[in-house]
Amino acid sequence: MPDNAVSPDGPLLADLHAGILTLTLNRPERKNAITPEMWARLRDRLLDATVDNGVRAVVLTGAGATFCSGADIADTAGMDEFPDPSDLISTINDTIRLLQELPVPTVAKVSGVAAGAGWNLALACDLVVAASDARFCQIFARRALSLDTGGSWLLPRLVGLQQAKRLALLADMIGADEAQSLGLVTWVTAPVSLDEFTHGIAERLASGPPLALAQTKDLLNRGLDRSLTEALEYESQAQAANLQGPDILEAFAAFSDKRDPDYTRAAAAR
Structure with a gap:
């Protein structure tokens, strides 16, 4: 659409x-x-x-x-x-x-x-x-x-x-x-x-980081049905994906430049 x-x-x-x-x-x-x-x-x-x-x-x-x-x-x-x-x-x-x-x-x-x-x-x-x-x-x-x-x-x-x-x-x-x-x-x-x-x-x-928000939503939705050990494991997997994605580069660049991040720019770079 x-x-x-x-x-x-x-x-x-x-x-x-x-x-x-x-x-x-x-x-x-x-x-x-x-x-x-x-x-x-x-x-x-x-x-x-x-x-x-x-x-x-x-x-x-x-x-x-x-x-x-x-x-x-x-x-x-x-x-x-x-x-x-x-x-x-x-x-x-x-x-x-x-x-x-x-x-x-x-x-x-x-x-x-x-x-x-x-x-x-x-x-x-x-x-x-x-x-x-x-x-x-x-x-x-x-x-x-x-x-x-x-x-x-x-x-x-x-x-x-x-x-x-x-x-x-x-x-x-x-x-x-x-x-x-x-x-x-x-x-x-x-x-x-x-x-x-x-x-x-x-x-x-x-305006938030789409991958991080999607993963946070999923972690919270599923967290009630998981043990702490399982939750920690899934959090680790999600964080690894964030660290390898373009959104975190935009987040750090925005912090360095003292500006708000523009995750649409990160998405365009994918």
Whole structure:
């Protein structure tokens, strides 16, 4: 996807500018509830981002006043792409996995409500910026459903088992401040500052050393399932790759020249 490109109007908008790919769930009239078509488009955009060197950070957000109210179980738009229902489930799971494993940092920008699958989309991102009036709910139990879209894996890792059970079993709606106190939101900002604040975070991520950030993200994601000995071994392997790559040369040159590093120049030299 070329820089400054914007996808045509549709249920998912994609805008790439200065290394920041902004993906916008675009059904504001339905509080951005996700249809099968949207899951497929989001998965495809994330797949593209894994191999696009022009993408240095991803921002996931919703159009209008709401991030995402969850999966739209009443709208079958796009179901013709999934003659077997298990194919849709696989696409949804791939989307969550891609957000977690994407080799660039991901940021969820949340306003309004993030519920069910919508909240888990945000939790699958590396960082979450929420407007102070945002609200969050693991709504599944209210619909006689069990957790999906990664909630059973994400929640206990972020808040511990007991709080995860409280959020999932009671399906309480919580505010941005409580979500932040539980470790489910990284920053809370005033609604009028949400766009500017999130863009500033994305700019910082997009200007960072891509290989080092990708490896750091992977090390942290996998660290909970590794022993200390295993973690040290994988850290050593990652650091060896950094020491042999062009980014570290740019980092040292920038330090010597007393300037900010320009990792796009290092990438061009590859």
